[in-house]
Amino acid sequence: MRSNKEHWDEIFATRQDNELGWYEKEAVQSFKLLNRIPDWEKSTIFLVGAGTTTLADELLGRGAKLIINDISSEALEKLKNAIGEKCSGITWLCQDISKPIRIKLPEVNIWIDRAVLHFLNDEADIKGYFRNVDSCLKKGGYALFAEFSKNGATKCACLPVHRYSANELSERLGSSFKLIEDLDFTYINPFGDQRPYIYTLFKRI
DSSP, X not given: OOOHHXXXXXXXXXXXXXXXXXXXXXXXXXXXXXXXXXXXXGSEEEETTOTTOSHHHHHHHTXXXXXXXXXXXXXXXXXXXXXXXXXXXXXXXXXXXXXXXXXXXXXXXXXXXXXXXXXXXXXHHHHHHHHHHHHHEEEEEEEXXXXXXXXXXXXXXXXXXXXXXXXXXXXXXXXXXXXXXXXXXXXXXXXXXXXXXXEEEEEEO
């Protein structure tokens, strides 16, 4: 049986970005929520499952400092090549974000997850993920999630997904996080299929 890393390495090694079901040319919804955060451009942002996202380059272009993680080394190599000379200021991490983080990270102001958490189905993995949110994100920081909503698809990339509501995310984060905004968004993937998402922004209080 293949590991999660092998599964994602194969996907990123064999497909172009516009062949990925989650590919976004522009991360419009993410920026809609980021713009609710004062002076976010001065922040250290943790992209917890970056893949080959264009969001990384856009955030760097606005002045943000980045910590970039993905379970797939193939994805990270592609992203490094796409970003080019701006790579030097980035903290790179290659691991399953549900497991304890192996290195000491810079203090995180903003945690961004677009379509990572919903791939965790085992309760122990989900709890491990939220322990990382709790340990990495500073008080007064923000967490932005974009996950399949309760009426979204039940599978993605041939894997089952755990669909979310704003209420479940609030419960899992706990009382030290305040929901700032939630919005429903139907993403049209590169194949023309509809994918209902829930976007949420929380502040750690």
